[in-house]
Amino acid sequence: FHLVDGQLQPSMYQIVNILDKGLKHVGYWTPTNGIKKKLHQTKESNDDLGAIIWPGDTIFSPKGWEIPTSSESKLRVGVPAGRGFVQFVDVDIDPKTRQVISVTGFCIDIFIAVMDALPYAVTIEFVPFSPSGVTGTAESYKKFFHEFSNGAYDVLAGDITILADRMDTCDFSLPYTEAGFSMVVPIKVDERKSTWIFMRPLETELWITIGAFFIYTGLVVWVVEHRVNKEFRGPPRQQVGTIFWFSFSTLVFAHREKLISNLSRFVVIVWVFVVLVLTSSYTASLTSMLTVQKLQPVYTDIDKIMRNGESVGYQGSSFVYNKLIGIGFDESKLKNYSNFEQYDKALELGSQNGGVSAIVDEIPYLKVFLAKYCTKYTMTGPTYKTAGFGFAFPKGSPLVADVSRAILQVTEVQIRNISNQWFGEPTSCNKPNEAAVTSDRLTLDCFKGLFIIAGLSSTSALLFFLLKFLYEVREMLVSPGSVGQKLASIAKTFDVFKDGESKMATAEAVTDTGFFSSDEGFSTTEPETPVYDTSLVAESTIEIEVIADVTST
Template identity: 30%
Template sequence: MPIISLTSSPSILPTYQLPFFLLMANDIKVNIQCIAAIVNYSDGEKVVGSEIDHHLSFPSQSSVSEHNGAIEQELRKLRSNSNRVFILVQSSIRYAEEEEYSNPSIYALRAYDAAWTIAEAMDKSPANATSKELFKQMLSSNFEGLSGRIRFRNTTLLKHLPTFQVINVVGPIYWPGGLQTVPKGWTSFEFDEDKPLKIGVPDRGAFNLFVKVSYDQGINGSYVTGFSVEVFEAVVKRLPYRLPYVLVPFYGSYDDMVEQVYSKDLDAAVGDTEIMAYRYQYAEFSQPYLESGLIMVVTAKPDKSKERWVFLETFTRRMWLITIAIHTFIGFVIWLIEHAENPDLTRFGAVLWFSVTVLFFEHNIDTLLRTNASVGCNRNSFIVGYLINVLGFKPKNIRKIDSINDYPDAFRNGDIQAAFFVVPHAKVFLAKYCKGFTMTGPTFKLGGFGFVFPKGSRLAFEFSEAILKVMENGEMPRLEEYLLISNNSCSQSTGVSDGLSSSLGPRPVAGLFFVSGGISAFAFLVATVRLARRHQHFIGAKLNGLRTCAFTFLTNCTQFVEFRFF
């Protein structure tokens, strides 16, 4: 039998089970367009990017045994999505008891037109017409009904734009939880508001200005502060949704904390966590909120009155004297070789001189490696592995330090000759201990500080966008400046040294001096012998001339003395 549906969102069976199904209702999109127009009107000129993501029809009270339970179940489905704004529309604009015979609702009028469609099709069909023939007559209907023009296309009522009437709008809005401010409209699909994110923070970092975990016996719990936490809170405010979270102190290393995010024991991690390539196998990272790099800090004794000649402090006085002497000697050897007219020896001497010069100013990290010097770094940091695997330090020469305050004693006691920090940590250290310490050497570029999220997490992208917003509005530089100023206990600026300590002595390069000096002496000897052989006759003539001159001088001198005597 032909079936006519009057609902706008029917639950229908496949077409092969209902071959004569006729939908006599406006497409649900028309209702959606009406709601979208209302939302757009309420937005005014603000561009908020609102859109209708999902629609749902609640069952009628007579169709289910437990009406409230069915509605609650459907609402839970909506809550599982990212939507947080719901518009409730009555299925009929007027309630049934409000209808009057003189002013029926659109649905009553549509039911009348459906009955008229059937009656007209039966009137045009023969008495023994089949269901197929009757259905064909219904599809060919074309008349002006009480609800509008009745025409069908592909078993669906031909679309026309109906006129909707707004009967009532609820005035005061009651936000969930009794909030006075308008809540953010949507949330991430990755978490449930009833279960806040567990975000790990490092509890044993050497620099607690970035993350500091304090324990309050009064509340029998802990609270977390620091630069990284303030940045995180500023970024969360820029998210387009409310993010429920709880900060959980983590007592292991930074690598362990990243792996906890990978194993889902933590939902994310916040702190001065360096973005490293090898960590991407465990987690995703946000856009870096602070640039970073690996830098070396050494002891230094800057003298402002001699800043113009600070390069002289690179070597000790003895080192400078030896350097000047050996370079003068090598330069004389090169000059002598050139006069010996031996281009091979000239090139050899020039290469020797250049090699010695370069080796004198050899980078101090290589000096540390060659002299088996001890260096320090944060115990729980990636720097330990970086020093071993990348820079080539021996594990026995690496001192693992727990706190920023332990570095000065380590330098003073001779436990370390240099310390390696990431640049933000080095700035904080020098802001507190600028007297006697300085950054030196090149900066090994790293990924920067970022927040850690599970692999494939959409939060990493959303946080990156929010971080850029914080940076662009100037809030990030203000936070960083406050971080350094609050920890600045020095009145003078730090200097920059190119040496391992304030001065480098000759001992680390004594072997180089012996080798270069020996080779230069050998070259000098060879050049002298060749010059002597090549100019043997010239030298003999000069010697004869000197003897004649000396004899003449002595003779004249004797005559002069005799004259003065008489």
């Protein structure tokens, strides 16, 4: 160093860029010429200075030092104030001093949790935004973002939706809520009874399966009984009718045909059990449909509301207003509200009485609304996609990447606890006749096990009969002749009535205490009363009287 009159004189300095592998010369600094590439350079331009290589091998200067981390320099967080949806953002301001007392809400707790999850400490200061005259309107959010773009805030936190037009002036973090907006409508009791309601208890697939099993069971019984039972014989038309009649009559247990073969009895016993379960289930389901009132939404399509010229409500500060205008709604049919109580009152009145037919809002708001009024309203219609809630930062802010990474950590671990704190535990809504809004139709899966049992029983009985019959006609199978001749002979043999087996089966059925009746099936009777010859009794009486007279004389 050099002292003149006791004062330290400025000297020349060399500026170097410190790299991993050493030093890189940048230039020189002198009191007279400032920073120059060369020591005695006199030209004013500094274009020839060496480029600075920053960590990460980049020539662009990092903005990490711009993040305020000390108590003196705080991160100014803009939050919307004066809104009715306090579950999301609630700003308490002292009316006298206009000082912020507290800033709370679901979105604020998420933001604080995200800041705490950053790998470095950030000091924050909440700055409420509530311009007079436009509080709680879409215009207020436009002014909010306008001030933000002018540098009034370092970050925006709250129920701020990520939109494409907003990304022109700022960068957004990843969303931390469910995306999209939909509509909520009242629910009503649907008292309409369909002409074909008796078909509704069973799904089409189940109806077809039941019909197929009826025919298959009747066919198996006919095959087994045809050779030994006169009631399963006759002209072809009569036999086809017998197949259908016997099978479908089991539905009401009205079949009267006596079964002779044990195989067919086994098949029918299993099938009657299946029919019993089916009829019981069908009766219970149909009774429920006819007696229990149905809860249905009044509207399921927003286009129908628009065509009918009915009014729709929306949140005053939401972008949904512009979306509804874009869909085609008339501006006079749109009404803005600022809290859930106003939503409820407007829906109760309806369009005809100065209210609205539906409320269109973002899904996070609608879910909170339905948690409170779930017995009166339901969410319906299509869900229009949005990106959800996020935090807004100035363009190029280094905080965006770190905050987005921290949001992922918070949503994986803490967001459920924060949500339960502000919205309550997610519980099922006890709507009146809630069972009626669910599907009460019976499906094939409900009875798949029964059909498998019935199918195996019928098929095994049929296979056993066929094997036995083929064994009886084994000589025909090995006899000389064409395949057609053999099949014709087998068919004729199958059609031959085996009267002996029929009589034997009938004889086995008749016992001393009962017999088969064509009308009543198996029934019991009392023993017959003995029959006496009255003439013989009279003669014996006369003989006894004559003998008595002779003895007396």
